[in-house]
Amino acid sequence: MPRIAVLIVAAGVGERAGGGIPKQFRPLHGLPMLRRSVLAFADYPGIAFILVMIGQGQETQAAEALDGLAHLPFVAGGATRQESVRRGLEALAAHKPDYVLIHDAARPFVSRALIGNLIAAMESGAPAAIPLVAVADTLKRETSGGVWATVSREGLFRAQTPQAFHFDAILKAHRAHANESVTDDMALAELAGLRIANVPGEEINTKMTRAEDFQLAERWLAGGAEFRTGMGLDAHRFVPGDHVWLCGINIPHDATLEGHSDADAGLHALTDAILGAIGQGDIGQHFPPTDQKWRGAPSSLFLEHAAKLVREAGGEIIHCDLTLICERPKISPHRGAMQTRVAEILGIDRARVSIKATTTEGMGFTGRREGLAAQAVATVRLARP
Numbered sequence: 001m002p003r004i005a006v007l008i009v010a011a012g013v014g015e016r017a018g019g020g021i022p023k024q025f026r027p028l029h030g031l032p033m034l035r036r037s038v039l040a041f042a043d044y045p046g047i048a049f050i051l052v053m054i055g056q057g058q059e060t061q062a063a064e065a066l067d068g069l070a071h072l073p074f075v076a077g078g079a080t081r082q083e084s085v086r087r088g089l090e091a092l093a094a095h096k097p098d099y100v101l102i103h104d105a106a107r108p109f110v111s112r113a114l115i116g117n118l119i120a121a122m123e124s125g126a127p128a129a130i131p132l133v134a135v136a137d138t139l140k141r142e143t144s145g146g147v148w149a150t151v152s153r154e155g156l157f158r159a160q161t162p163q164a165f166h167f168d169a170i171l172k173a174h175r176a177h178a179n180e181s182v183t184d185d186m187a188l189a190e191l192a193g194l195r196i197a198n199v200p201g202e203e204i205n206t207k208m209t210r211a212e213d214f215q216l217a218e219r220w221l222a223g224g225a226e227f228r229t230g231m232g233l234d235a236h237r238f239v240p241g242d243h244v245w246l247c248g249i250n251i252p253h254d255a256t257l258e259g260h261s262d263a264d265a266g267l268h269a270l271t272d273a274i275l276g277a278i279g280q281g282d283i284g285q286h287f288p289p290t291d292q293k294w295r296g297a298p299s300s301l302f303l304e305h306a307a308k309l310v311r312e313a314g315g316e317i318i319h320c321d322l323t324l325i326c327e328r329p330k331i332s333p334h335r336g337a338m339q340t341r342v343a344e345i346l347g348i349d350r351a352r353v354s355i356k357a358t359t360t361e362g363m364g365f366t367g368r369r370e371g372l373a374a375q376a377v378a379t380v381r382l383a384r385p
């Protein structure tokens with residue numbers, strides 16, 4: 001597993017944004033912008049540490065903004081962004097990361113899908129990977145007062161952050177070109193002649209630069225989301241055996257559940273609920289039972305896939321609620337472990353996962369202990385199309 005560091009530069013003064021305080025501490029729909037930028041990386045698998053560069057005398061403000069989040073001790077930035085990044089890389093060198101993602105605190109809306117694409121590019125061997133967006137507007141240059149020329153936008157891109165690098169390569173480039181003044185780290189990779197992979201940038205990953213950007217972001221955060229609910233139902237038959245898989249937990253029992261995969265009815269119902277919330281069909285469509293590949297497969301794979309589809313759609317799983325319906329095994333001794341495991345598979349906070357159980361008082365197929373059923377509801381927030 002490579003060691004991945006995140007370097008977030010937040011040592012600017014935010015002159016163009018105005019507003020009385022450095023823009024990284026300005027609240028955006030209730031959370032300081034810096035907190036949103038750090039949260040975007042929090043708990044991302046494989047990210048070993050986050051270093052935040054701050055301005056002189058901003059320790060208290062920065063610590064308040066990041067209360068409760070894991071990060072390395074703050075390091076002071078320099079007079080320019082480039083200088084802040086270089087100091088950060090020097091401070092990270094002691095931790096010997098393999099890759100570093102260098103990010104502006106001024107881009108609080110970076111998605112987990114984008115982070116994933118950058119890490120994937122690193123793992124495929126590219127020493128640098130940059131999110132780029134093709135320029136869509138027609139470009140104009142004022143050649144002198146009132147005299148304009150049109151600049152071709154052919155082959156022109158806007159570079160965003162995070163920008164990902166093999167750590168040693170970008171540290172070397174920063175040291176070698178400290179005298180040249182650049183506005184992003186890709187420019188140094190260019191000067192150092194590094195091979196650069198590009199990944200699709202995202203319009204939403206905008207840099208908060210002017211007061212107007214904050215007004216737009218507030219409007220977007222207030223009304224730009226839509227909530228969807230999906231439901232799922234599954235049942236499996238008991239056959240002779242000695243354990244069942246339920247909600248990702250192996251429970252010793254005097255029977256087992258019959259199915260093509262591990263027959264975890266809880267995870268199947270939940271997978272269907274999530275797929276339902278994002279309108280992506282059902283579990284059988286994504287993992288056909290006729291496909292030998294899924295024989296005996298752990299159902300956590302199916303649920304992970306559904307959670308990935310939500311993230312790829314720019315969404316977030318807000319909550320899920322699952323009911324297991326059976327006379328036996330007894331669920332309550334395993335409920336906590338199930339909650340933890342489901343939260344882990346989904347990559348969400350444990351408080352967002354609810355697991356309940358009921359019997360049917362001896363009635364019906366669950367009551368006769370012929371099988372076990374599960375029902376789930378999932379709530380997902382999606383950016384409004």
Ligand code: CTP
Pocket residue numbers: 009010011012013014015016017023024053077078079080081082084085104105106107207208209
């Ligand atoms: N930055 C930094 N150190 C500097 C200057 C900038 O760490 N000496 C950081 C900013 O905090 C920001 C990122 O680099 O997260 C991108 O810079 P920019 O958007 O230009 O922010 P500011 O420099 O703060 O804004 P302005 O240029 O309007 O003053």
Ligand code: MG
Pocket residue numbers: 012
């Ligand atoms: Mg600046």
